[in-house]
Amino acid sequence: MKVQAAVSREKGKIAIETVELAEPKAGEVLVKMVASGICHTDSAVIEQYLPISFPIVAGHEGVGVVEKVGPGVTNLAPGDRVVLTFPSCGVCDHCQDAHPYSCDDNFTMLFGGKYRDGTTRMKTEDGKDVNTMFMQSSFATYAIANQDNAIKVDVDVDELKKLCSLGCGVQTGAGAVLNRMKPRPGSSIAVFGCGAVGLAGIMAAKIAGCSTIIAIHGSKGREEALEFGATHTINGRKEDIVAKVKEITNGKGVNYALESTGQPPMARTMLDCMAKEGLAVTVSVTAGAEVPIALEPQIMNPSVTFAGCVEGHSNPKVFIPELVRLYKEGKLPVDKMNKYYKFEEIEKAYHESHGGVLKPIIVF
Numbered sequence: 148m149k150v151q152a153a154v155s156r157e158k159g160k161i162a163i164e165t166v167e168l169a170e171p172k173a174g175e176v177l178v179k180m181v182a183s184g185i186c187h188t189d190s191a192v193i194e195q196y197l198p199i200s201f202p203i204v205a206g207h208e209g210v211g212v213v214e215k216v217g218p219g220v221t222n223l224a225p226g227d228r229v230v231l232t233f234p235s236c237g238v239c240d241h242c243q244d245a246h247p248y249s250c251d252d253n254f255t256m257l258f259g260g261k262y263r264d265g266t267t268r269m270k271t272e273d274g275k276d277v278n279t280m281f282m283q284s285s286f287a288t289y290a291i292a293n294q295d296n297a298i299k300v301d302v303d304v305d306e307l308k309k310l311c312s313l314g315c316g317v318q319t320g321a322g323a324v325l326n327r328m329k330p331r332p333g334s335s336i337a338v339f340g341c342g343a344v345g346l347a348g349i350m351a352a353k354i355a356g357c358s359t360i361i362a363i364h365g366s367k368g369r370e371e372a373l374e375f376g377a378t379h380t381i382n383g384r385k386e387d388i389v390a391k392v393k394e395i396t397n398g399k400g401v402n403y404a405l406e407s408t409g410q411p412p413m414a415r416t417m418l419d420c421m422a423k424e425g426l427a428v429t430v431s432v433t434a435g436a437e438v439p440i441a442l443e444p445q446i447m448n449p450s451v452t453f454a455g456c457v458e459g460h461s462n463p464k465v466f467i468p469e470l471v472r473l474y475k476e477g478k479l480p481v482d483k484m485n486k487y488y489k490f491e492e493i494e495k496a497y498h499e500s501h502g503g504v505l506k507p508i509i510v511f
């Protein structure tokens with residue numbers, strides 16, 4: 148069928164084109180897209196820091212309604228509302244252990260550009276195969292996903308468009324706190340970075356009952372951090388982060404920290420902010436980044452754990468419905484980060500994602 152898709156054919160460019168979308172194959176679903184968020188990993192692909200070759204349709208925070216199911220799909224049916232998320236192989240030890248974020252094949256699944264059978268589902272009008280991202284390519288009016296990365300949610304279509312970021316950014320930030328850290332009620336946490344991921348981490352810290360929630364922000368996100376639960380804010384560009392964190396925590400440092408800035412040296416600063424036996428988690432990705440860390444005194448004697456976390460340590464089938472429940476209860480007001488754009492405005496939305504907009508949402 149012919150669909151409209153935002154195709155990237157060269158670095159930094161996106162343009163809406165008519166493309167041919169194939170039928171869903173075994174285990175796949177055709178989804179009529181309702182909306183898609185824009186995440187910084189889309190930029191990494193479109194700007195080619197992550198090398199999926201062109202042409203490609205990016206987008207990996209899609210939401211929509213299942214229109215058709217391929218052979219063997221048992222858990223979804225036409226009419227189901229779904230949040231699309233990251234794919235995983237389903238058969239490796241990590242997937243079998245309900246840790247799909249650690250799938251043995253995750254890099255290929257997310258950034259290999261193809262579906263599981265090694266082929267694409269989209270073709271340009273001039274007959275070129277169009278690569279996919281996260282096996283969804285949500286910057287299009289229709290998408291093909293696997294039954295495993297399309298998560299059925301109990302919301303109507305109007306609500307659905309507000310929840311795009313549950314598929315990636317919010318899952319990443321909230322999951323790092325709720326699944327990876329599992330903070331003790333009454334504990335302290337510092338969140339580095341007040342973009343969508345960090346702000347979701349702040350919402351989650353409040354849900355978990357952290358009593359001291361320190362938001363370290365740059366030019367944006369301070370107001371939202373306070374609104375979502377931060378008890379203190381630090382301007383990371385102007386203030387001495389370590390000194391302020393120590394001051395707020397009576398010289399002890401924080402029990403937990405989440406680093407979401409994308410700036411590798413912040414990982415080192417985070418470790419300087421930790422209390423004894425603290426857990427410091429980074430979700431920021433900079434391929435090949437190396438940062439000097441002093442094993443002593445930053446790690447050993449204070450018994451600090453420095454951990455990585457991808458896609459919020461989430462098993463999306465369980466965690467995304469849980470995030471929806473928290474949203475419905477008013478505890479995860481992710482929609483407050485959204486700014487909505489028409490599909491025709493996708494270039495503007497993409498550029499604004501690098502500016503002050505926390506979560507641009509393309510509505511189809």
Ligand code: CXF
Pocket residue numbers: 186187188189257315319432457458
């Ligand atoms: C991605 C970040 C790069 C590694 C895989 C997961 N998450 C979100 O965009």
Ligand code: ZN
Pocket residue numbers: 186187188189207315316
């Ligand atoms: Zn993402």
